[in-house]
Amino acid sequence: MATEEKKAAIFEKLRDAVINYDEDLAAEGAQEALDAGLDANDAIFNGLVNGMEEVGRLFEAQEYFVPEILMCADALYKGLEILKPHVKKMDLGVRGSVVIGTVEGDVHDIGKNIVKMMFDVAGFTVYDLGRDVPLDNFVSEQMRTESDLVCLSAMMTTTMAGMKKVIDDLKAKNPNVKIMIGGSPVSQGVAEKWGADGYAKDASNALKDALEMVASLKRLKQEAETKVA
Amino acid sequence: MDTAILIDEIIGEELLEAGATVIGYASVGKFLHDDIAHLGMAISIGVGRNLNKGTLALLGELQRKASRILRESGYRYLCIPPDSDRVKDTFVSKLYPLFAHKLAATSSGIGWIGKNGLLINREFGPRLSLATVLTNAPLSAGTPIEFSECGDCSLCVKHCPSGAITGELWSRYDPYVRLINTDKCSAQKKNTKGLSDKPNCGLCITICPYGRRVMKENVQMALS
Numbered sequence: 001m002a003t004e005e006k007k008a009a010i011f012e013k014l015r016d017a018v019i020n021y022d023e024d025l026a027a028e029g030a031q032e033a034l035d036a037g038l039d040a041n042d043a044i045f046n047g048l049v050n051g052m053e054e055v056g057r058l059f060e061a062q063e064y065f066v067p068e069i070l071m072c073a074d075a076l077y078k079g080l081e082i083l084k085p086h087v088k089k090m091d092l093g094v095r096g097s098v099v100i101g102t103v104e105g106d107v108h109d110i111g112k113n114i115v116k117m118m119f120d121v122a123g124f125t126v127y128d129l130g131r132d133v134p135l136d137n138f139v140s141e142q143m144r145t146e147s148d149l150v151c152l153s154a155m156m157t158t159t160m161a162g163m164k165k166v167i168d169d170l171k172a173k174n175p176n177v178k179i180m181i182g183g184s185p186v187s188q189g190v191a192e193k194w195g196a197d198g199y200a201k202d203a204s205n206a207l208k209d210a211l212e213m214v215a216s217l218k219r220l221k222q223e224a225e226t227k228v229a
Numbered sequence: 230m231d232t233a234i235l236i237d238e239i240i241g242e243e244l245l246e247a248g249a250t251v252i253g254y255a256s257v258g259k260f261l262h263d264d265i266a267h268l269g270m271a272i273s274i275g276v277g278r279n280l281n282k283g284t285l286a287l288l289g290e291l292q293r294k295a296s297r298i299l300r301e302s303g304y305r306y307l308c309i310p311p312d313s314d315r316v317k318d319t320f321v322s323k324l325y326p327l328f329a330h331k332l333a334a335t336s337s338g339i340g341w342i343g344k345n346g347l348l349i350n351r352e353f354g355p356r357l358s359l360a361t362v363l364t365n366a367p368l369s370a371g372t373p374i375e376f377s378e379c380g381d382c383s384l385c386v387k388h389c390p391s392g393a394i395t396g397e398l399w400s401r402y403d404p405y406v407r408l409i410n411t412d413k414c415s416a417q418k419k420n421t422k423g424l425s426d427k428p429n430c431g432l433c434i435t436i437c438p439y440g441r442r443v444m445k446e447n448v449q450m451a452l453s
Contacts (some may be wrong), residue, residue, distance in 0.1 A: 072322045
């Protein structure tokens, strides 16, 4: 088993790789983590996700802009690709399954993809319907997969109206389903009025929300672990 | 110590040694989309070989070298790969359509846009494959080329089998002049098979007198 120092060095490497959008370093760090026998979950959350949290902070501080965020996300995925097959299924006490997509008529999916990635990282099973998704598909896919979270994205005022229909239909079919909406024309007010359970304004806010979600998952995981120990 | 000159020199020297044919630096900030405008300097990398997998791999390697130097010096960068229209599986690939390699190449003085719509370099003609690295590092920009140097030459216009080349002269100040009828060009390309049995044409490259001397020398070298 790796020493604490070695462990910390590998986490640091993964974190730096994400912050400095260095895909090669992310791959190297991930491989080192596996070679040293570290837990893949640990490496993802204490290394890669830790780095992405810092990236979120840099974005808020307007140090980083859209290209940096996207390159950091690519670096994170590079590490994730290597680590993910070694992840032991997490028992978080929550059902990790989510349906996500950009609504009909809308082809903007950068924000949606970043949110998707964070769900991916958090160990959710993600059913990505892509972009320009016919409204009925959200409902049928939710029924098929029995996911209890549905995420809708829209970038245009003309397409966001479709969200309301999806929310109504989903709530009618299955009142327990949780719905998150996002995209630049959406507001907290709209989300409340339409009965959505969560809201993210744009890619940066979605990232922040997703990060908060991951952080709370982390807390759940730690609590679960301390209970066992 | 002037770090601006230093980083130019380091990058240029390393890339040329690693197989780049030409390197140019350009200030492109004022042409860029808001999302990437903070990376206002461009390193344009040209490799003078036939377009094949080896060229793409070499350009990728050169970009990695440049970005490593930039990162180690504390600068930001964004690599636009040579085949940016084909790369779609990464997050950052969404941004590639915001930038054209030819913009960096003409702005850095590597060449102009020929009647055939391709970048023409005085020494190598249209026989360069391009990649770009955008950065916020202070590079010493080259002198932009703003007008076509094709002059009266119309070889590519005459030899184009589909008549797709309009024969107009490019100028930076006339960005909407139509040089190529792309529908005709792609229809022709679909129907012409190269030696590799892939859709191919490229007569407008072969016929261009700029850079033919270098090409001939290379062929002779390869044969001898």
